[in-house]
Amino acid sequence: MKRNIVIATVAAAALIGGGTATAFAVGGDDDGAAGTSSVQLKDNARDNDSDDARDDDSDNAHDDADDAAENTAEAKAAKVTAPDAIKAALAHTKGTAVSAELDDEDGGLVWDVDVLKGSTWHSVEVDPGTGKVLGSWVDKDDDGDDAADAARVNSALKGASVSAADAARAGAGKGTVTSVDLDDDGKAVAWNVETTGAKGAESEYNVDLKTGKVTPDHDDRDHDDHDGQDDDGSDD
Template sequence: MKRNLVIATLAAATLVGGTATAFAVAGDDDAPSREADVRVSDDSRDDDGGKDDGRDDDAASAKGAKVTAADAIAAALRHTSGTAVKAELDDDDDDVPVWEVDVFGQDQKRYSVHVDPATGKVLTSHIDQDDDDDSDDARELAAARGASVSAEAAARAVAGAHGTVTSVEVDDDGTGRGWDVDSVVGGTEREWRVDFGSGSVSADRTSDNHVSDDRDDRGSDDHDDRGSDD
């Protein structure tokens, strides 16, 4: 009976993960019991302590890409004439990096054009059959067509001084019409806003990355000030 209790305890420890305490019981009821620690590793935790490594993947993909975002957009538009509203360096179904460029063709349909980041060659092109609201597509297209600065130009504007661009897309959320552009600078992902009209580049202060950076800077300044007062 006591052996069953030990087995049940060990099974519970395995399910929950962490450290459990079990008692090794002798064959007869009067024999003293001894305590033993049973440690069960929790495989559900990430090797890096649970941190998201998505940014590291973006940085690695950007470093390995020979074709820039702007060049990928240009290649997609040569293949599928129209208006580009988005470009993103992403992994395909085989976990191979590829530029995915969304283009509204002359037929008003949205195409997803895949461009090889090593050669600039168009790999595939197909009509995007996503479940997005048609009104969102219409709004994106209208914003991009009404912009003086194209997606390609926005990518080039950021790449000139703000690192390697990993994505560019229309942002028409009412907070300031422009292009949302992500880049990697020194292994750190940053987010930028490129104005539709002037092409001016500014930090996207609504993003978590920049808010976190600002808080870190303020926290460091406060600590320095307090330390100097002491």
């Protein structure tokens, strides 16, 4: 798995020891051997030829419908919750869980949990059907910045009383949690939690590192609204 870390320096006086901190979003693709998941989903890929025959509005509507169907299928198929997946990963690999994501890979649906132990990153895959650890490996950054990345994450989490599992439990009241990671909401360091609703709609929330308070991630929604525009506000 290749670990992609998005780094942003933010003011976090209220959260991290009265100073500044750096926020991270950790995720990536499978790069190591792992067992086969007990949860296998059907291929929902659409026919590209029929896509070309649709107009933009119709195509977007079908994309949204397909995404919602996929989200619903993954959320329903995962019998193991995010907190339980994190617990299983930490029982296998001691350290601090920095992210957990429900991901449909070649070997089936898995919980992909990133664990930081000292300055070493570990990727642990957990079966969402059984809670069994399917595999784990040391995950090295191609740029060789693992130690620096680890130091920044440890600094961001210093003094935090809410863990990734705690954040996932807090977000569960909003829907089925499919992802949790350490992220920047534009104002302060927080846990970012993604949920899927009953009809497949995705929502994002921030969970305070100290209080566990859950708030909507408005910044992410605003960012998505402008993804198709240049800096001057015009379309590409």
